[in-house]
Amino acid sequence: MHKKTDKGVSGGGKDAVVTFLKREWRMSWAGWMFISPLVIGIAIFTAYPMVQSLIYSFYNYDGGRLFEFNGIANFRYMFGLDFEEVAKVFGNTFLYGIISVPLNLCLSYLLAVLVNQKIHGVKAFRMFYYLPVVIPGVVSGVIWSQIMDPSSQGVLNLFLGRFGIPPSGFFATASTALASAIVMNLWGLGGGMVLWLAALKNIPAGLYEAARIDGAGVFRRFFFITVPLSTPMIFYNLVTGIIGAMQTNHTMVFASDGGRGPKDSLYFIAVKIYNEAFIAKDFGYASALAWVLFLVIAVLTAITFMTNKWVYTGDD
Template sequence: MTMTITTPSDAVPPRGGMVRGKARPWYASAEGAGYLFLLPWGIGFLCLSLGPILWSLYLSFTDFDLLTAPDWVGTANYVRMFTADAKFMTSVRVTFVYVLFSVPLKLVFALVVAILLNRGIRGLPLYRALFYLPSLLGASVAIAILWRQLFAGNGLVNQFLAQFGIEGPSWISNPNYSLWTLIVLAVWQFGSPMIVFLAGLRQIPADVYEAAQIDGASRWRQFVRITVPLLTPVIFFNAIIQTIDAFKTFTPAFIISNGSGGPVNSLLFYTLYLYQEAFGYFRMGYASALAWVLLIIIALFTAFAFLTSRYWVHYDE
């Protein structure tokens, strides 16, 4: 008689066909691998973004000069800002005027150019690249220096006006015109919103325009009744992005005014004033308070835009 001995390896596996083995570590699972890939970003966010943000919030309630330990002063920085700092109100006024004029003018100009390019002209990729180039270079130091030379008293703009017997002022050093030179510079950087507008125009069905033409609608009526309503999501996106960028404008004002804010502080942008307080006078606590007020202003503008978008932004549904 033969006896068969069954070893553990020959044992019948449990129901489901799998042998319960040693549990795998958490990082060997699909979820664990995902968390591992996110870990570098998480470390960078905590150390380079969230940490400095929270630290600046703390510093905004202190008196800190980079050389000594922060001295807690409570809300003194904010009280001084709104009650005893005339330059703060000047920087707010200059920045608001800049945003109020530069953003709409840039969007209108970008939309007009996008409509012209959407007509199927030859060499469209070349035109798109040429028109987008100012958006890449406009915020650079080199362009700011060039702009200062163009609008100087003996600059190219006045030389051109002299050909027609017009004696132009020194646009940069005249407080009545200095801010407008930067507004023109902002409008010149229309390439980025223009590309977005062009992409939005390409998504509008052509048969909608054909039906409107059959009904006898003029080009202007087609633009008002078809193009603008269907393009409102793109207009909303561009308006938000360009408004935030306008509030953060720094390089042109710093270079053109040599960091002083221009004549009679006509170029004292909010970010330039923040820079002066932080790195000119080493009032880091006060500069942190200025930064948080700017963050709140941008957040309020963005929230207002989203709250009112339901009344004028039309989506597919």
């Protein structure tokens, strides 16, 4: 006997599940139809490749005909012989993320606050700041490699030279490569700015007026109204920023030695995954690395979510 409740079906067995699924289908088939393009897209372009790469991670697979099961050999190699390099690429990636994520958040936030002012021509400023975002990554990589050309004839070095500053190696020397990549990443501040702007526009103007009447100055209004009410967007940008930083691979376009940079200073985990797959022809190992990266991102994202009590949700 199945006992129907408003929460579903109680009483065990396969029949109960089938009955429950049938009933759910009758009730919500139209909804499923509406979301089916998305579901199918995710199944084909996300779920299937994920499962495929998980399987590959247990195989010795060269992208061609070599496809041999090798158990956990890829993972043993990762934490054994290749550990030094794996630690290096994760170290580089973390360092890049730790510096570039907060830096990008803060600067794009300040930029958004600035272009949120009611001043003449502000729309043009918004457009100019956003413009770099629409330039493809490869193109901006090439542009920046020209700007940061390490020769004394490089654009930035010529500029620095006018102030008597000796030319920098930028991407070409180990000591300056990571810092140069972080600076280059600021090129995309406009993307974050637009999101901040949307958040700032949603803050009720009445709150500012009330605060002004109560005598709150610019800074008090900023720290007690603007910042708290934009924490949901801060949180969103933080999560996507962390994920984006962990997947950074734009150095492949301009860094020497196949995107590794001098002394592996720009060698990020995503670049290593690419190199292992397409240079070393080791798709199995690349898949194993990709899954470890996925787990690391999942843990970092979970930690971010677990510590999100500072986010204003409107329930407070």
